[in-house]
Amino acid sequence: MSIAVVCGTNWGDEGKGRMVDYLAREADAVVRYQGGNNAGHTVVNEFGSFALHLIPSGIFNSHVTCVLGPGTVIDLEALNVEIENLEAAGIDCGNIKISDRATILFPFYRDEDAWEEERLGDRAYGSTKNGIAPAYGDRHAKKAMRVGELLYPDSFRAQLKHIVDWKNLVASGVFKRESGVSYDRMVNWAMTYGEHVKHRICDTTALLEDMAAAGKRILFEAQLGALRDVYYGIYPYTTSSCALAAFAPVGGGLFNHPVDRVVGVMKAFSTCVGEGPFLTEMSSEEASSLRETAMEYGATTGRPRGIGHFDAVASRFGTQVQGATEIALTKLDSLSGLANLKICTHYDYRGEHLTRFPLNPVLEEASPIYETCEGWTEDITDCRKFDELPVAAQAYVLRIEALIACRIRFVSVGPERSQLIDRGPV
Structure with a gap:
């Protein structure tokens, strides 16, 4: 038996989907343990390119049981559409299971989400307006289903x-809305879309306990990243659930079986979509070029992501709160051709050099302190061993490894499954 978690160490969009897809080849179950359809995991493999929103990224492995755990919030309509799209592409969706304890995300949550962003105006959180915050809010207010x-x-x-x-x-x-929520419409919506997934609903804790007892390999999949976590992220510009690996047993529903490894995922540069402080953001000219090279647009919303230099302060903090035992560094290939690369090693706050990731009032006033690394011009997309990388690329990876104080095991040099360097365990 082995139990692992794949989670993000930054603001989300780190490339968790490609890592879950890769690791799921040797898993028996992949479990989403939090979040809803407010973010996406992009997966590129022999079947094509896919943007997943609710369904675990292990879906492309027909032997894998894909579980939506009790910690998720599920838009039944969106789930049906996602399943239909995958099946139309020839993907077997027969092994999707849904926890009977997961929360239903009704259409009125989407409305409430949009109304609140409108009410907040300039202070808006940057929500995707998919209803995630009010759905989680009602769960904790004991008014959810x-x-x-x-x-x-x-x-x-x-x-x-x-x-x-x-x-x-x-x-x-x-919200001073004259037209409210129609009870009949909500019943019809739930019964219509629920009918298509009723056969997938079960006690997923019992399912996973049986698998664990049988020595099966279970992989937990997080959505978003540590800096968007509702407890440790840049609150209130966060998601509304716990994106940390420590929450996987609760949100995934598997107890009495310790996690063996935590794979923290981060990019070789920083990206951020949504509101909130983002200290290492590049100039618009620098960001525009790298955004197009790396195709940095939200998988769910299509919004262009903010692009920044690698932030070692934020990444070290994210690595720590995730309890990462190893790191997957993604999109190193996107940096090829840049003459110099910057790494933020400290924050300057009123003359003090900070190495610990602080709260928002400090982030909003602080400025990054950089060191510069030599870039490389070579195309690295065909490299499959670490020593095949240009010396400058190796040095960049090793410097990041030293700054975040965690082993970088995987280095991604392209979106395909095969475009991954595995340096092996320590």
């Missing part, structure tokens, strides 16, 4: 009535 309740339609309808009544009070009282 769980996926398993679809299996009990009479109880489901009665409970939904109470929730719709509450939502109409919020719509009229807080």
Whole structure:
């Protein structure tokens, strides 16, 4: 038996999907343990290029059981569309299982999300407006519904009535909306889309416990990254769930079986989509060129990502809070052709050099302190061993490794499964 977690160490969009797809070849189950369809994992393999939103990135391995854990929030409509798109591409979706304890994300959560961003105006959080925050908010306010309740339609309808009544009070009282939530429409929506996934709903904890007892290999998959985590990220410009590896047993629903390894994923440069402080952001000219080379656009929203120099302060913090045992460094190939590369080693805050990632009031005033590394001009996309990389590229990777104090095991030199250098364990 082996249990591993793949998680992000930065602001999200680090390339977790490509790593899960790679590692899932030797897994028996891949489990999403938090988040919803507010972000995407881009996967490129022999089947094509895919942007996944809810479905675990192990879906391209037909032997893998793909689990949406109790810590996720599930838009039933979006899930149905995603399954249909994958099946149309010839991908077998028969092994998708949904926790009966996961939260249903209703359409009224999308409306509430958009209304709140509009109300906030210049102080908006940069939400994708997919309803994630209000769905998690209602779960903790004990006003949500769980996926398993679809299996009990009479109880489901009665409970939904109470929730719709509450939502109409919020719509009229807080957001001053004249048209509220239609109970009949919500029932029809849930029953229509729920009917297509009812056969996938089960006690996934029992499923995973049986797999673990049988010595199976289980891989947990996170969404977003440590700096968007609701507890340790750049709050309130975060997601609304815990994106940390420590949450995997809770959000994934597997207990009494310790995690063996945590693969933290980070890019060879910094990217950030959404609002909040981002200290190492490049000039628009520098960023534009690298954004096009690396195709840095959100997989869910299509929004251009902010581009920055590698931030060792943020990355070291993300590595620590994730408890990473090893690192996968992605998109090193995107830096080929740059004469010089900058690494932020410290933050300057009122004359003090900071090595620990601080709270937002400090981030909003601090400035980055850089050191410069030599770049390289060679195309590295065909390199499969670390010593095949240009000397300057090796030095850049090793300098990052030293600054974040964690072994960089994997180095990605392209989006394909094969374009990955495995340096092996320590």
